[in-house]
Amino acid sequence: MLDIDRRTFLVGAAAAGALASFPRFAEGASGKAVDLSPVYRKITEQRRQSIERIQRWIQQPSISAQNVGIAECCELTMELLRDAGFGTVKKMKTDGHPGIFATLDAGASQTMGFYLMYDVQPVEENEWSSPPFAARLVDKADIGKVIVGRGAVNEKGPQGAFLAALHAVRAAGLKLPVNLVVVAEGEEELGSPHFSQVVWNEEVMKALATCQGVMMPSAQQSLSGTVNVALGAKGIVYVELEASGKAWGRGPREAEIHSSMAVVVDSPVWRLVQALGTLVSADGTEPMIDGLTDAVRPVSKQQKSLLDALSARWDEADWKSVFKVDRWVNDLDERAMLERYVSRPSVNIDGLYAGYIGEGSKTILPHRAFAKMDIRLVPDMTAKDVLAKLRKHLDKRGYKDIGIKNLGSYDPTDTALDARPVQTQLAVYRAAGLDPVIWPRVAGSWPGYLFTGKPLELPAGHVGLGHGSGAHAKDEYFVVEPAAGKKYLGLDGATRSFVDFLFAL
Template sequence: MMRAGMMDRRGLLAGAAAGGAMLTLGGRASAATPDLKAIRAQIDKRHDEAVQRLQTWIRQPSICAEGVGMEEGCKLTMEMLKDAGFQSVTRMPTDGAPGIFATLDAGAPRTVGLYFMYDVKQVNPAEWISPPFEANLMDKPGFGKVLYGRGAVNQKGPEATFLAALHAIRGAGKKLPVNLVLVAEGEEEIASPHFPQVVRRPEVLKALSKCGEVWMPMAGQDPDGSVGINLGAKGAVELELISTGAKWGRGPANDIHSSLKAVLDSPAWHLVQALTTLVSADGNDPAIDGWYEHVKPLTARQKELIAQAVAAQDEKEVMKQMGVQHWVRDLPYQAAMERLAAEPTVNIQGLVGGYTGVGGKTILPSRAVAKIDLRLVPDQTAADCIAKLKAHLAKRGFGDIEVKVTGGYDPTQTEETSGLIQSELAVYRRRGLTPLMNPRLAGSWPGYIFTGAPVSKPAGHFGLGHGSGAHAPNEYYVIESSNPKVEGMDGATQSYVEFLYQLASTR
């Protein structure tokens, strides 16, 4: 998932709900609520099975950006959904990687939507302490037994844990308390370019219309055991800016000896000059014409939520975890966190051009590429921002630079008063947690497809458990926790059981 590891989640874990305790919903006991002891016993009994399921999933690479294992990854995900009790599981062809549409009818009065992804980010195995697709279990100081692998926390670990919850409920002889409608994609890590082709199929829209909300499993605990609730997420656009001598009509059409720079233009410098027009002099504010036209400022309530989070945090510890020494422009912490939630961004992911090997090669490259990501806030849209970028470049004499959009989507927002958010709060609070609400995740996920028309449902994330290293080397997910404040896989499975029963009671 394209997310940012925001350390805005605080609140001590006073104690987890006991597996044998009667679950109390919405502050009241419910006669229809089962004793969870039998389900907890199934979670414990099926621990090894759940871990092996996750290992099997991770051992199947599914890297959309490289076209690796996508059909196999889709097929395996479908098999896992069927095994977990979904009666209808359908492969949904798109112009890219296939999606999945699945339903589980438990005969319940209420229906809940789920979002899954089965693709993962690229890897460089040389950077890992354990091969990224072997899913090895290893001890990690301060955490216990963890599983290392690409997709461990983003997002196969939490998703496999949710499936373990379905197996445990069924294994205990219980019916699921809600019906489920699930949509999955294999292109989240390239900004979901074809996911609308899945969700906007008539049969999918009809099924989602019956849902009260749509949510995604997530390992939501920080190492101190705290959790947060995100009330939205920034949108994202991924693209490449490509400068070539052939299209520009200046400089070489093919790489040429660098001595000729005296008489030839450089496509690489042409790209650099174009890039400098996109941001302020220090590189920190977007300067694209009209960029702030639809930027919605933070509300007083959103600023209040940020202030509450900042007051509960140790700024120095946050900086230490991130490996940084200064916020942009040396802003005070609260101002920096407001900026994190409120500001759109123009970021250079990578610059590629010419020779980058050992030593010099003395060439004048004919082609240079900048990989860019844009983060968007309400009320910006991906389509409008792409159009503004192209117009900005053309106006300044850079119309020859190709803008190759590879994916993107709009921001998302869910009301604090929605049943989804209130259900999350109820489950966390029963477990002794005091979650802080974040107005907006600085990272991104395609929640807009659910919160926007025609679906128009609350959407977000939920889940206990911990993992880290998304998009980075040595990604891990805690399986057996040695940290009393952090749930392992079984405790996280229990949290999903509790959440399903809480959603069932939501009015």
């Protein structure tokens, strides 16, 4: 999923009093001022139920890669949507795990779309300090009271805050000022290979076409309290390359053989290594796939201005500390690094496997070798075009036998700064005393291209305050109550940010 690392900013915003400074009045669907104080009181009164709702969601495992609990979590997610007031909630069959389509008709003149996901990453349970599916409340040193569990911040915690906002509005006796359309999937962590079958359904497309945009609930505050807003995300092509003696017609065909034979038998492993070497420059930093960068859109004047402002607030030393690196490629300075980070594609090896990698020695000549790779895309690149160029590049160099398995691909997303959902969330954050950091794009990926691309061409992005961390890692958490002196918001503040976003629309 898309992730702006939530530890990357040391420059804080005046957020300590943010919860208190949220606007109490907003314009409702009728155009009249609406006092939101009763809603805020209900958020506090319903905190226990909101925590339990998130815990219940986390406690239902939903590991898409292993097909663990997916069917059960789909049913639970549909139940949670109905409980939050959605009148239409449908399971959408796909060629993989099912999706969900839901609508809430508030009788409003405007409609807003939201994207949810109910699947999570696999876990290594022995690495966790608290069981990953226990969803325990834990006092985390210097952070506060948090819910620890797989999916806590990615994305069941923020999504739980979004649903809590709907419960609070209804409990306060108010009507939502906008209608809602929700599309959800259970394959985001697989690269959303079948989500298009949900979005491109005729009924779903008709509903989405009425929306101002599609937003994903998120916890966008860093440890410093700074809130990050991204106008786009890179796309991704994730593939597995395979070299084998059987496909090549050289080397061992069916099984590993004694390594003494390497003097007279070709090696599929070296063949894969040599093929990989053609994909990048000698130092591994520049893509060399034929024609890969031809469609890259130049950085605009507005984006350069945003990068200047971002660079002035960005803490380079903190990023290096977080990621445990000493220097950037080509020893770039921080401003040049940021521009490259948001605007250039990359070719990365995620993993290599061949033969024996256990303890001790085993002298063999393997018959197969694998590499998992991701290629990050920027506008105006497309996943389909990149896959074709990768195949053509290898074929041209005599590697027609190298297999390419597409494990998940997204096109990049791009939303204008002046888009209404973006301007609305910026206004909400500023009203709360926050000074958002605007990213032209981040290097993570999500299936937002289905909304920003044709035929819908809608604004899309992430929205929501609060803090959490550990996505895809051990001890993933979402903050319920911040520690004293912290500038990020807890569950109440995150819930309140969704209320204000909806009413500000």
